[in-house]
Amino acid sequence: MTALGAPAPAAQAGASSAGHLVVTGTSKRFGAAVVLEDLSLSVAKGEFVSLLGPSGCGKTTLLRCIAGLLRPDAGRITVAGQDITALPAHRRNVGVVFQNYALFPHLTVAENIGFGLRAQGVSRAEAAPRVAEALALVRMGEHADKPVTSLSGGQQQRVAVARALVVRPSLLLLDEPFSALDRKLRETMQVELKHLLREVGITAIFVTHDQEEALVVSDRIAVMNSGRIEQLADPATLYGRPVSLYVLDFVGQSTRLAGRIVAVEDGVVTVETSLGPVRAPGRFAPGSRVAVAVRPEAVTLGEGVAGANRVSARVSEISFLGSRTQLHLDLPAEGEDRGVVELPRLPEGVQPGSRVTLAFREADTMVFPA
Amino acid sequence: MTMDRLGTGIAWTALILVIAFLLLPIVVVIPVSFTESTVFRFPPEGFSLQWYGRIRNVDGLLGALWLSAQIAALSTATSLLLGTLCAIALVRGLVPGAAAITTFMVSPLMLPGLVLGIALLQTMREVGLRDAWWSLYLAHVVITLPFVMRTVLASLSLFDFAMVDAARTLGCSYPKALWRVLVPNILPGFISGALFAFIASFDNYPVSMFLVDVRTKTLPIQLLNYLEISPDPTLAAVSTVLIGLTVIVLILCDRLVGLRRMASI
Ligand SMILES: Nc1ncnc2c1ncn2[C@@H]1O[C@H](COP(=O)(O)OP(=O)(O)O)[C@@H](O)[C@H]1O
Ligand SMILES: [Mg+2]
Numbered sequence: 001m002t003a004l005g006a007p008a009p010a011a012q013a014g015a016s017s018a019g020h021l022v023v024t025g026t027s028k029r030f031g032a033a034v035v036l037e038d039l040s041l042s043v044a045k046g047e048f049v050s051l052l053g054p055s056g057c058g059k060t061t062l063l064r065c066i067a068g069l070l071r072p073d074a075g076r077i078t079v080a081g082q083d084i085t086a087l088p089a090h091r092r093n094v095g096v097v098f099q100n101y102a103l104f105p106h107l108t109v110a111e112n113i114g115f116g117l118r119a120q121g122v123s124r125a126e127a128a129p130r131v132a133e134a135l136a137l138v139r140m141g142e143h144a145d146k147p148v149t150s151l152s153g154g155q156q157q158r159v160a161v162a163r164a165l166v167v168r169p170s171l172l173l174l175d176e177p178f179s180a181l182d183r184k185l186r187e188t189m190q191v192e193l194k195h196l197l198r199e200v201g202i203t204a205i206f207v208t209h210d211q212e213e214a215l216v217v218s219d220r221i222a223v224m225n226s227g228r229i230e231q232l233a234d235p236a237t238l239y240g241r242p243v244s245l246y247v248l249d250f251v252g253q254s255t256r257l258a259g260r261i262v263a264v265e266d267g268v269v270t271v272e273t274s275l276g277p278v279r280a281p282g283r284f285a286p287g288s289r290v291a292v293a294v295r296p297e298a299v300t301l302g303e304g305v306a307g308a309n310r311v312s313a314r315v316s317e318i319s320f321l322g323s324r325t326q327l328h329l330d331l332p333a334e335g336e337d338r339g340v341v342e343l344p345r346l347p348e349g350v351q352p353g354s355r356v357t358l359a360f361r362e363a364d365t366m367v368f369p370a
Numbered sequence: 371m372t373m374d375r376l377g378t379g380i381a382w383t384a385l386i387l388v389i390a391f392l393l394l395p396i397v398v399v400i401p402v403s404f405t406e407s408t409v410f411r412f413p414p415e416g417f418s419l420q421w422y423g424r425i426r427n428v429d430g431l432l433g434a435l436w437l438s439a440q441i442a443a444l445s446t447a448t449s450l451l452l453g454t455l456c457a458i459a460l461v462r463g464l465v466p467g468a469a470a471i472t473t474f475m476v477s478p479l480m481l482p483g484l485v486l487g488i489a490l491l492q493t494m495r496e497v498g499l500r501d502a503w504w505s506l507y508l509a510h511v512v513i514t515l516p517f518v519m520r521t522v523l524a525s526l527s528l529f530d531f532a533m534v535d536a537a538r539t540l541g542c543s544y545p546k547a548l549w550r551v552l553v554p555n556i557l558p559g560f561i562s563g564a565l566f567a568f569i570a571s572f573d574n575y576p577v578s579m580f581l582v583d584v585r586t587k588t589l590p591i592q593l594l595n596y597l598e599i600s601p602d603p604t605l606a607a608v609s610t611v612l613i614g615l616t617v618i619v620l621i622l623c624d625r626l627v628g629l630r631r632m633a634s635i
Contacts, residue, residue, distance in 0.1 A: 090539070094539060103536075119540050
């Protein structure tokens with residue numbers, strides 16, 4: 001941990017086990033539009049949490065409420081046990097990396113990074129070594145005196161991160177920090193930034209609408225759906241045990257079949273689907289409309305293990321993805337049924353149009369109310 | 371081909387004539403101010419600085435210059451502050467009907483000065499403001515505000531307000547964030563707006579005409595009065611001084627932000 005990472009004294013005082021950042025019952029509306037609805041969220045110290053959701057679901061609004069740039073209509077926000085709900089942005093000590101970085105074009109790289117220190121009354125002499133340290137941390141030392149307008153996207157992001165970190169915020173908020181970068185650079189920067197923030201030991205919240213990015217950068221992911229958090233869990237749980245069809249669809253791919261419960265016994269339901277009966281652990285009343293789903297890699301071709309669900313379907317499309325191969329299944333066009341299977345390698349003789357038998361374990365099958 | 375050339379030729383000639391028409395009267399004033407003759411005539415006869423010396427001795431001329439400078443500077447400063455705050459509200463969409471209000475606020479630009487002058491005179495009378503200095507100051511805020519609004523609005527529409535948010539999260543209060551981030555970034559807009567505003571106030575005649583009194587006269591009014599009494603080259607000397615000052619200010623602005631950047635706003 002570098003000196004940069006030493007938490008501000010204010011952040012240490014009153015730290016509680018309840019979570020470093022706690023958002024309770026927060027609501028925000030713009031006119032008639034409810035953008036945040038009774039939203040609660042708790043983030044542990046040093047944890048990285050992603051806010052994942054489609055554009056317009058309220059991610060930026062939540063971030064702005066936490067940063068103090070927006071006043072929520074209801075709710076409470078505490079950082080390190082201190083209630084900051086009524087504090088203005090400049091007294092919160094919450095760092096923000098803005099979507100387009102919002103660097104100051106009239107200042108150089110070093111002046112941008114030193115801006116917060118100077119604003120908080122640190123003398124030029126005291127600020128200089130801290131700016132140099134922050135520059136080194138993001139490997140921008142040799143660019144110190146350049147105007148920020150001359151930097152590449154990746155370099156601008158580093159400056160934005162350094163500018164936010166140098167004042168030792170108790171929390172770092174990042175609003176789609178990679179969206180301005182091209183794909184290749186994005187992947188490198190994701191790993192680099194995660195590593196850097198770990199080293200500094202800061203608590204961070206990433207906003208993203210890209211599920212892959214969320215999986216890469218975060219310890220836990222909060223999937224947001226129109227102003228609410230639908231599920232907050234670690235990536236494995238989110239992927240393996242989504243709580244709703246919304247989360248299932250937003251994180252990863254799946255084969256998904258609509259159906260009706262035809263039998264219930266011992267916490268296992270049997271669902272009649274367009275491809276035949278499928279069994280899954282769950283509790284539903286007979287006759288309920290549901291959807292069953294299974295992740296692509298949980299499916300094998302052929303008979304599978306004893307007692308596995310088996311259905312047969314026609315292959316419509318085959319995509320070679322390098323390390324694995326994806327089969328798309330031909331399903332009735334109406335409804336939201338879809339079929340995606342991923343195999344380590346394509347068996348001989350399978351081609352578009354082939355009829356295949358799919359096997360997947362009962363335990364890997366999920367049921368959701370439709 | 372020949373038609374093309376002919377067209378370009380005509381356009382070029384027009385351009386040169388228009389430039390000459392714009393520039394010549396100004397250029398003529400300068401030599402005339404150094405004449406020995408007592409009449410305003412070109413070409414000048416001989417060389418003397420007597421008319422510059424006379425500026426100090428003509429009754430009320432320096433006072434008028436000082437008053438005009440005061441009124442122009444103070445009304446411009448007031449408009450910069452008020453205009454910027456109004457422009458922020460309008461650009462940030464905090465106001466319903468922002469587009470209509472924007473049009474209204476720059477409309478005095480399109481209103482004949484006479485109308486504005488009469489209306490302001492009427493208003494000052496109604497509210498019982500008799501003091502000429504304060505009447506002029508308030509009227510000139512009305513004159514200068516649209517100039518400032520127009521350029522500041524143009525600069526603000528290109529300004530990313532996330533920068534203000536960034537400054538706030540880094541420890542600046544909202545006013546301080548505006549000062550540290552917004553002001554330096556729209557400085558060219560400020561300066562060109564201020565320049566136009568200052569000049570508009572400094573040489574305003576039709577509005578000021580209604581508001582001056584015997585002892586409080588702005589420079590344009592004083593000059594015209596003087597011209598009616600004794601039409602000698604003192605006026606050319608005053609004009610030359612003003613041209614010189616304008617050139618100095620333009621050079622300073624160019625050094626500060628670049629005239630090209632200012633002209634583009
Ligand atoms: N200042 C505002 N005034 C009115 N509506 C807003 C404002 N800010 C955001 N919204 C609306 O709130 C919703 C959520 O916005 P936002 O939080 O930016 O979404 P996200 O970041 O998830 O894409 C959007 O429908 C947006 O139009
Ligand atoms: Mg957003």
